[in-house]
Amino acid sequence: MTLFQCTGWIELDGISLSTREVEKIVQTDPEQIRRFGGEFALSFDTCHARDHFGIIPSPGPKGALVCSGQVRFSIEPDPAPCTLDEAIVTAVRLRSGEGVTALSGGVDSSLVAALAGRECVAVGLAGSHDLAQARHAAELLNLTCTEVEITPEEIADALPAVVAAIPKKDPINTSIAVTQYFITRWAGAHGYRRIITGQGADELFGGYARYLSSPTLEEDLARDVLGLEAQAERDQAVAALHGTYLSMPYLDIRVVRAARAIPAQEKVHDGQRKIPLREVAECHIPPELAEYGKKAMQYGSGVWGVLKKLAHKNGYKTSVQDYIDHIGRVEHGH
Known part of the structure; x- marks a missing residue:
């Protein structure tokens, strides 16, 4: 071979x-x-x-063996x-033989962190919501968590x-990608290749605030689950x-199968979101973490606020998109 x-x-x-066992099977x-x-290529x-869902980027179609182009x-x-519950416990167990857990202190990452039992890392600007909440969660879970304070200059x-x-x-x-950049940079610098995360929980279990008022919840969830592939591509890049x-x-x-088997109205109702996930979490982490409603990563870390300020500082006072386009043009020498 x-x-x-x-x-x-x-x-x-x-x-x-193990790699040797895989090679022998092949x-x-x-x-x-x-x-x-x-999760493999x-x-x-x-x-x-x-792998089936294409979590690891590689040429060729996800969930297929291709030989000589066929x-x-x-x-x-x-x-x-x-x-x-069994699905989540098994999924985390299979991934927790190595790596570091990205912790922001919400139910998604706190449950994963508790089950994995590994060192954690949290990223944000000094005084940010995510650093404070991750610190609190790590204390409650009795886990070691490195807090990585980032600056506007580093973001730029x-x-x-x-x-x-x-x-x-x-x-x-x-x-979102900027926040992931600093998580993955810290992990790589400290000898970790695998970063265990809570991605996908919002889409599978109904975590976004907009779901509370959605008249087409089932369709919205299905559409957003389909969008997870693009999110994974962004984060892995x-x-x-x-x-x-x-x-x-x-x-x-x-986990995906178990989540899909739960009707949408059981995931979001009476002003509550991610209900099935919170019910599982209550069996493994303190209730205050299981019930906690956290800000999205880009807001909780403080990155979004810095991005807006950088756009304004560089002359793009009304459009962050124009600032991003400018950065892209500069990178391509335009």
């Missing part, structure tokens, strides 16, 4: 496989690749494969049915690399700048 490479991690029937029984779970000989078969892991310096890396260069995607990747337990096939 030539050029065997595996990025990410692979599981088979709930058991995490050599002796490649049909088993059909059942590979995890795999290549050998003239073949390459990606799709040989789909990759469709089929774990046994389980409850949402990072913007060209972030804008160049991400596919969709708009204000929301840019501000930034992570790759630092030799890292994001691992997303809520996008484990067990």
Whole structure:
């Protein structure tokens, strides 16, 4: 076999496989690749494969083994049915053999952090909401959490690399990606490749405030879940700048299946959001964290406010988008 490479991690029937075990399966029984779970990009000989949801970026279609340019078969892991609690616990367990957890103190990341039991990292400007809440959550969970204070100057310096890396260069995607940039930079600098995150929970369980007044909640949730692939592409592009990747337990096939089986009206009602996730969280973390309603990453970290100020300072007083476009043009020498 030539050029065997595996990025990410692979599981088979709930058991995490070592690189050597994966290589042996590929050599002796490649049909088993059909059942590979995890988050991976795999290549050998003239073949390459990606995980079912395409979490790890790589050429070729997600959820397929392609050899010599032809799709040989789909990759469709089929774990046994389980409850949402079992699904989340299993998803985090499979990912927590290595890495650092990105913690912001909301229910999504606090539940993952508690189950993973690993060192945590939080990012934000000095005095930001996310740093304070992550500190509080880490104390309640008895976890070590490194607080990375970022400055407006560092954000300005990072913007060209972030804008160049991400596919969709708009204000929301840019501000989220900037926050991810500093999380992944810290992780890479401290020897971590895997960063365990809470991404996907808002879309799967109904976490956004706009869901409270939506007359088409089921359709909105379905549409937003489809958008998770683009989010993952954005975040992994930034992570790759630092030799890292994001691992997303809520996008484990067990969790996705369990979440999709719950009717939308059970996820959001009576002014409450993410109800099924909070019910699971109450079994594993203190109630105040399970019930906490956190600001979105770009606001809680303080990055959005800095981005607006930088746009204004650079002469773009009414449009952050124009400022981002300007950065893109400068990067391309225009």
